Amino acid sequence: NTVYVLNGPNLNLLGMREPEIYGADTLDDIAAMLDDRARELGLEIEMRQSNHEGHLVDWLHEAQAEGAKAVLLNAAAYTHTSIALLDAIKAIRTPVIEVHLSDPSTREPFRHHSYVGLAAAKTVQGLGARSYLVALEAVAEL
Numbered sequence: 001n002t003v004y005v006l007n008g009p010n011l012n013l014l015g016m017r018e019p020e021i022y023g024a025d026t027l028d029d030i031a032a033m034l035d036d037r038a039r040e041l042g043l044e045i046e047m048r049q050s051n052h053e054g055h056l057v058d059w060l061h062e063a064q065a066e067g068a069k070a071v072l073l074n075a076a077a078y079t080h081t082s083i084a085l086l087d088a089i090k091a092i093r094t095p096v097i098e099v100h101l102s103d104p105s106t107r108e109p110f111r112h113h114s115y116v117g118l119a120a121a122k123t124v125q126g127l128g129a130r131s132y133l134v135a136l137e138a139v140a141e142l
């Protein structure tokens with residue numbers, strides 16, 4: 001009953017990075033929130049972050065190999081650029097839920113297109129750190 005939570009580039013700086021857009025919570029704060037909610041839902045969280053696209057591809061493969069229940073993926077800027085991540089999501093049967101703190105559709109035009117969204121089972125965005133919690137609750141309903 002493990003849910004992989006994969007976080008892409010610059011999300012290691014959450015809390016100090018453009019807090020007016022992304023909020024004051026750090027990735028550790030979000031991990032703690034997710035752990036608490038997961039316990040209530042009978043799930044377990046495997047939290048990862050990388051600034052390297054290929055690591056995210058490897059972890060999507062790993063999620064399937066390990067029989068994860070689902071993946072929450074905040075691919076950050078790779079959302080808007082990465083055909084490799086799109087292909088990896090398509091290559092696995094594990095459901096992937098796209099997550100964003102901000103709402104990219106109301107920001108710069110280059111954030112309006114999401115490769116991840118073309119293959120994700122669902123997208124949760126624009127709720128700040130709560131986007132992760134709502135996505136986790138959606139996993140419990142899968």
Ligand code: DQA
Pocket residue numbers: 009010074075076077078079099100101102103104111
């Ligand atoms: C983000 C939105 C992306 O456009 C941006 O590149 C990020 C964070 C978010 O969570 O709001 O790094 O994925």
